[in-house]
Amino acid sequence: MADTLGLYTFKIFRYNPDKDPKSRYDTFAVEVRQGMTILDCLQKIKGSLDGTLSFRRSCRSAICGSCAMNINGKNDLACHLQVSRLRGRTITINPLPGYPLIKDLVVDMGEFYRHIAAVMPWLVRRSPCPDRELLQFPADRDRIDSAVNCILCGSCTSSCPQFWFNPRYLGPAALLKAYRFIFDSRDEGRDERLAIVDDRYGVWRCRTVFNCDEACPKKLHPNEAIAGLKIEALKRSV
Numbered sequence: 001m002a003d004t005l006g007l008y009t010f011k012i013f014r015y016n017p018d019k020d021p022k023s024r025y026d027t028f029a030v031e032v033r034q035g036m037t038i039l040d041c042l043q044k045i046k047g048s049l050d051g052t053l054s055f056r057r058s059c060r061s062a063i064c065g066s067c068a069m070n071i072n073g074k075n076d077l078a079c080h081l082q083v084s085r086l087r088g089r090t091i092t093i094n095p096l097p098g099y100p101l102i103k104d105l106v107v108d109m110g111e112f113y114r115h116i117a118a119v120m121p122w123l124v125r126r127s128p129c130p131d132r133e134l135l136q137f138p139a140d141r142d143r144i145d146s147a148v149n150c151i152l153c154g155s156c157t158s159s160c161p162q163f164w165f166n167p168r169y170l171g172p173a174a175l176l177k178a179y180r181f182i183f184d185s186r187d188e189g190r191d192e193r194l195a196i197v198d199d200r201y202g203v204w205r206c207r208t209v210f211n212c213d214e215a216c217p218k219k220l221h222p223n224e225a226i227a228g229l230k231i232e233a234l235k236r237s238v
């Protein structure tokens, strides 16, 4: 058929801590058609070759962030990445690095979400609430626009060596979330949030490695946000 890309080999990390003495890679041959994503192939493997394969997925639209995994050495969303965009006929899939493993491609994101929660990811208001919508000038919204688009897939934090060495480091995703509220013209929790990021496990752990920018499937720039937070933290301390 004209739309067939041919046979691809999927080399997939497998480990079930309840049964397996150690991890391994299983290989599966999949006939791939034009337009198929990595997630389509994983669904095909699970549906017809090995129903025990575990991986997260939900929206299939690059919105929920559930299907982030390491594909040919790079963190990406399985539902967003088409097989035709990869080089070679062998595709290696690993779980996101840096997080504790649960099974196969499923990792424990508990610490990741605790870090997000630590920066208070909500609008803080001290003044009495207005009886109408809190409006914002377009220029103010532009300032936080890209940070708002974070889908919390965890790809950036998972790619950061500082996080690998010290999982208490808030990491780029949580710091991007902090930036999103600290620079929101409607927020009134700026000082409290700045104190949280200006901490030994906050912005100063970042060594501008840039892996986080590279890894973001939504093309956001956590590294720039962290630089902005460092400046604000310095201003606050003088």
Ligand code: F3S
Pocket: 159, 160, 161, 162, 163, 171, 172, 205, 206, 207, 208, 209, 210, 211, 212, 213, 222, 223, 226
């Ligand atoms: Fe890590 Fe990104 Fe900083 S990869 S060290 S958070 S620039």
